[in-house]
Amino acid sequence: MNRNPNRSEDDVRLAVGRAAALIACLLIVVLMMIPPIVGVADNGDFARVMGASGIKPLDPAETYGARYFYHTHSHYAYGSYGTGGYVSTHVLLVALSGLLSRFLLEPIYDIRSLGLLYAIALLAALTLLIRHLPSLRSRRATALLALTMSLILLLVFCDIGYLAYFQSFFGEPYAMVGLLLAVAAALALAESDSPPYKLLVLFVCAALAVATAKIQYAPLGLLFAVLAWRMQLLKRTAGWRQATRAGALVLAVGTLAMMAAAPHRLVHTNLYQSIFYGVLKDSPSLADDLRELGIPPKYGVLAGTNYFQQDTVIPQRDPTLEREVLSRLSHRTVAAFYAEHPWRLIDKMKKAAREGTAIRPYYLGNYGAQSGKPKGAIDYRFSAWSEFKHDRMPNRLGWFFAIYAGYMAIVGAGWLRSRAPRARLAFETLGAVAVCGAFSFVIPLIGDGEADLGKHLFLFNVTFDMMLIVLVFAVLYGLGRKLEQMGRAEVE
Numbered sequence: 070m071n072r073n074p075n076r077s078e079d080d081v082r083l084a085v086g087r088a089a090a091l092i093a094c095l096l097i098v099v100l101m102m103i104p105p106i107v108g109v110a111d112n113g114d115f116a117r118v119m120g121a122s123g124i125k126p127l128d129p130a131e132t133y134g135a136r137y138f139y140h141t142h143s144h145y146a147y148g149s150y151g152t153g154g155y156v157s158t159h160v161l162l163v164a165l166s167g168l169l170s171r172f173l174l175e176p177i178y179d180i181r182s183l184g185l186l187y188a189i190a191l192l193a194a195l196t197l198l199i200r201h202l203p204s205l206r207s208r209r210a211t212a213l214l215a216l217t218m219s220l221i222l223l224l225v226f227c228d229i230g231y232l233a234y235f236q237s238f239f240g241e242p243y244a245m246v247g248l249l250l251a252v253a254a255a256l257a258l259a260e261s262d263s264p265p266y267k268l269l270v271l272f273v274c275a276a277l278a279v280a281t282a283k284i285q286y287a288p289l290g291l292l293f294a295v296l297a298w299r300m301q302l303l304k305r306t307a308g309w310r311q312a313t314r315a316g317a318l319v320l321a322v323g324t325l326a327m328m329a330a331a332p333h334r335l336v337h338t339n340l341y342q343s344i345f346y347g348v349l350k351d352s353p354s355l356a357d358d359l360r361e362l363g364i365p366p367k368y369g370v371l372a373g374t375n376y377f378q379q380d381t382v383i384p385q386r387d388p389t390l391e392r393e394v395l396s397r398l399s400h401r402t403v404a405a406f407y408a409e410h411p412w413r414l415i416d417k418m419k420k421a422a423r424e425g426t427a428i429r430p431y432y433l434g435n436y437g438a439q440s441g442k443p444k445g446a447i448d449y450r451f452s453a454w455s456e457f458k459h460d461r462m463p464n465r466l467g468w469f470f471a472i473y474a475g476y477m478a479i480v481g482a483g484w485l486r487s488r489a490p491r492a493r494l495a496f497e498t499l500g501a502v503a504v505c506g507a508f509s510f511v512i513p514l515i516g517d518g519e520a521d522l523g524k525h526l527f528l529f530n531v532t533f534d535m536m537l538i539v540l541v542f543a544v545l546y547g548l549g550r551k552l553e554q555m556g557r558a559e560v561e
Contacts, residue, residue, distance in 0.1 A: 081208055081211055081212045081215065082199060082200050082201070082202055082204065082211060082212075082215045083200045085199055085212060085215040085216055085219055086195065086196040086197075086198075086199035086200040086215070086219070087196060088219070089195055089196070089199055089219035089222065089223060090192040090195055090196045092219075092223060093188075093191065093192055093195055093223055093227050094188065094192060096223070096227045096232075096451060097184070097188045097191075097227070097232060097235075100229055100232060100448075100450055100451055101181070101184055101232055101233070101235065101236060102181055102184065104440075105436055105437065105439075105440035105441075105442065106141070106143040106180075106181065106236065106437060106440075107141070107229070107232075107233050107236065107435050107436065107448050108141035108142075108143065108180060108184075108233055108235075108236035108237050108435065108437075109141065109233050109234055109236070109237040109239065109429070109430070109433050109434075109435060110137065110138050110139060110140055110141050110237075110433040110434045110435070110445075111136060111137050111138070111141075111142070111237075111238070111433075112137060112138060112430070112432075112433055112521075112524075113137060113377075114238070114239060115237075115238040115239075118157075118159065118160055118163055118238040118240070119145070119148070119163075119238060120148075120151050121150065121151060121160040121163075121164070122150070122160050122163035122164040122167055122238075123147060123148055123149065123150045123164055123167045124145045124146070124147065124148055124163065124167055124178050125145060125146050125147070125148030126142075126145060126146065127142070127144055127145050127146045127177060135438065138432065138433060138434065138445065139434045139444040139445045140434050140436065140437055140438040140444065140445075141236070141237070141434060141435060141436060141437050142180070142437060143179065143180050143181065143236070143437055144177045144178060144179060144180070145177065145178040145180070146177055146178065147167065147171070147177070147178055150164070156281075156284070156327065156330040157240060157281055157282060157283065157284075157327075158277065158278055158281040158282070159240045159243040159278075159281070159282050159283075162183070162186060162243060163183060163238060165186065166180075166182040166183035166185075166186055167182070169182040169185070169186070170182040180236045180237075181236065183235070183236060183238075184235040184236040187235040187242050187243075187246055188235065190246035190247075190249075190250060191226065191227075191246055191249065193250065193253075194246060194249035194250045194252075194253045195219075195222055195223075195226070195249075197250075197253035197254065197256075197257050198218075198222065198249075198252075198253045198256065199215055199218060199219050199222070200257070201253070201256055201257040201260040201261075202214065202215055202218060202542075203260070203546060205546075205549045205550065205553060206553050207553070210549050210552075210553065214545060214546065214549055217545060218538075218541075218542055218545075221538055221541060222538065224453065224454050225454050225534050225538065226249070226534070227451065228428065228451060228452055228453070228454040228455045229435075229448050229449070229450055229451050229452045229455070230428035230429040230452055230454070230455030231245065231428060231429075231455075231531075233429065233435050233448060234429070234527075239524075240282045240283045241282075241524070241527040241528070243278060243282045244278070244279050244282035244283065244286055244527075244528050244531075245527070245528070245531050246275075246278075247275045247276070247277075247278030247279040247282060248275070248279050248502075248505065248528070248531060248532070248535075249531075249535075250271060250272075250275035250278075251272055251275035251276040251278075251279060251293065252498060252501075252502060252535070254268050254269075254271040254272035254275060255272050255296060255300075255494065255495075255498040255501075256495055256498055258272065258300060258303060258494070259303070259491045259492070259494040259495035259498065260491070260495070261303075261491075263304065264300070264303045264304055264309070266309075266312060269297075269300065269312055269313065269316060270316075272293075272297065272300075272316070273297060273316040273319055273320060276289075276290065276293035276296075276297070276320055277290065277293075277319065277320055277323050279293070279505075280293065280320065280323060280324050280327060281323060281324075281327045284327065284328070284339075284516075285509075285512050285513060285516050285517070285525070286509070286528065287324050287327040287328045288324065288328075288508065288512075289324075289505055289508060289509075290320045290321065290323055290324030290327070291320070291321060291324050292501055292504055292505065292508075293320050293501070294317045294318075294320035294321040294324070295317070296494075296497060296498065296501055297313055297316040297317040297320055298313065298314065298317040299494055299497060300313045300316075300494065301313040301314060302490035302494070303490060303491060303494065337391065337395045337396075338376050339400070339516055339517050340395055340398065340399065340400060340403075341375075341376045341385055341395060342375055342376055342517045342518040342520045343400060343403045343515060343516060343517060343518050344362070344364070344394070344398065344403065344518070345368075345371045345372055345373070345374055345375070345518070346373065346374065346375045346376075346517075346518035346519055346520050347403065347417070347514060347515075347517070347518025347519060348362070348403060348406055348407075348413070348518070349369075349371075349372035349373070350372060350373045350518065350519055351373070352372060355369050355372055356369070358406075361406065361409075362398065362402065362406060363397065363398070364393075364394055364398075365393055365394075367383075368383065368390065368393075368394060370382045370383065371383060375518075375520050376520075400515060400516060403515050404515050407515065414511075414514070415466070417514045417519070418466055418510070418511070418514065419465075419466045420519060420522070421510060421513070421514060421519075421522050421526060422464055422465055422466040422468075422469055423464050424464070424522040424523045424526055425464055425469060425510070425526050425529060425530070425533070426458040426459055426462045426463075426464045426530075427458070427459050427523045427526075427530075428454075428455040428458060428459070428527070428530050429455060429523075430521070430523050430524045431447060431523075432445070433445075434446055434447065435447050435448040436448065454534075458530075469510075469533070472533070472536065472537070472540075473503060473506075473507065473536075475540070476503055476536045476539065476540060477500065477503055479540070479543055480496050480499045480500050480503070480539075481496075481500075483496045484496040484497065484500070499539055502532050502535050502536060502539075503532070503536060505528070505532050506528075506529050506532030506533055506535075506536065509526070509528040509529040509532065510526065510529045513525035513526065
């Protein structure tokens with residue numbers, strides 16, 4: 070890490086960061102805000118968020134085909150606030166967007182108010198990341214490095230595959246901007262000679278958003294809590310130590326509360342998917358697996374079925390099924406099974422890898438019915454990155470393993486060479502990104518089986534893209550340092 074005290078270097082990174090934020094803002098407005106409005110269609114998940122956020126469908130009598138999968142909806146009616154049976158801080162942001170829409174005197178809810186809030190968070194993250202990039206010795210080299218990284222960040226995170234999610238009620242974009250802000254805040258703290266409390270608050274709030282976006286992400290809060298605890302080494306004052314420890318406590322307690330508050334119905338739904346659409350799906354020895362899991366043989370007919378199918382021999386909500394299987398087993402049972410049979414988990418991971426390069430779900434449309442676009446139409450404007458990943462990038466487990474191994478080798482070597490707490494915190498933050506990615510790759514398999522893997526691997530895609538960007542930066546930064554050293558040698 071090279072923290073250049075020269076104010077002009079700081080200014081050039083800040084100027085580039087602001088310019089990048091301006092370009093990102095223009096992209097968001099052009100791609101999403103100007104009609105036809107772009108979003109992601111509902112797959113049935115929106116209701117639980119809307120019910121807790123004071124929003125309801127504009128047309129209660131709308132047909133199933135009109136409401137789900139094929140067309141987006143940019144306008145909704147205002148409704149009452151309820152529990153919705155869904156536990157997540159994501160609903161707070163959606164509710165805030167409803168208040169913003171009301172404040173703007175909109176007679177009906179406009180989903181662009183939610184897109185605006187996500188856009189603000191993304192712009193803040195991009196500005197922070199670029200502003201606190203490690204600098205080179207010369208102003209020109211630092212500007213060129215910052216400009217190159219800005220273009221890469223814009224290409225990746227302003228891709229329509231990511232942006233379209235902003236105007237939907239899915240929790241994925243909430244986790245995405247939370248992670249980007251948390252990482253940006255942590256790296257900014259590591260780069261600062263006198264870390265400000267406001268960046269610590271931003272880190273804790275953003276990390277808590279990730280951990281409470283979806284129940285599957287909850288354990289990540291413990292990882293962020295450890296990172297917050299490590300931040301106390303950045304400044305040796307009693308107030309700072311107390312603040313960082315308080316932040317770590319907030320993250321740990323928030324994580325545990327999120328896991329404890331998971332609705333009973335949601336747990337059983339996910340457990341059904343984990344067992345029958347996960348462990349038992351394509352089982353090479355179904356009878357043996359049923360016996361090992363302690364499931365009566367009669368439920369073997371459900372192997373390979375998901376919770377939302379209508380044609381199962383035994384209904385998914387059958388009280389006997391709940392009593393004899395779902396109430397007796399848990400996700401710990403599934404995790405223990407895979408621990409006993411690691412090759413079965415690896416086989417599932419291979420299947421997940423085939424979906425691991427798709428940023429967005431292609432079965433969900435991006436346009437409203439009034440747009441004149443065909444049913445289920447996808448927006449391909451500014452999609453170079455997402456389409457390259459989907460069509461060209463290897464989607465094999467070995468590819469992902471190789472990138473992870475190389476990434477962790479570089480981060481680990483950097484940590485070992487560093488002695489300063491700030492530098493080590495930066496490398497620990499980058500390592501945490503990889504841990505988040507590995508976690509978000511495996512946990513959907515244990516927590517929800519093979520159901521909707523493309524969407525459930527969204528956070529994995531975000532972290533993997535962040536890792537690739539870090540690797541590109543490492544190459545460019547190393548090259549810049551080498552050229553500077555060669556230039557000094559020639560002068561001498």
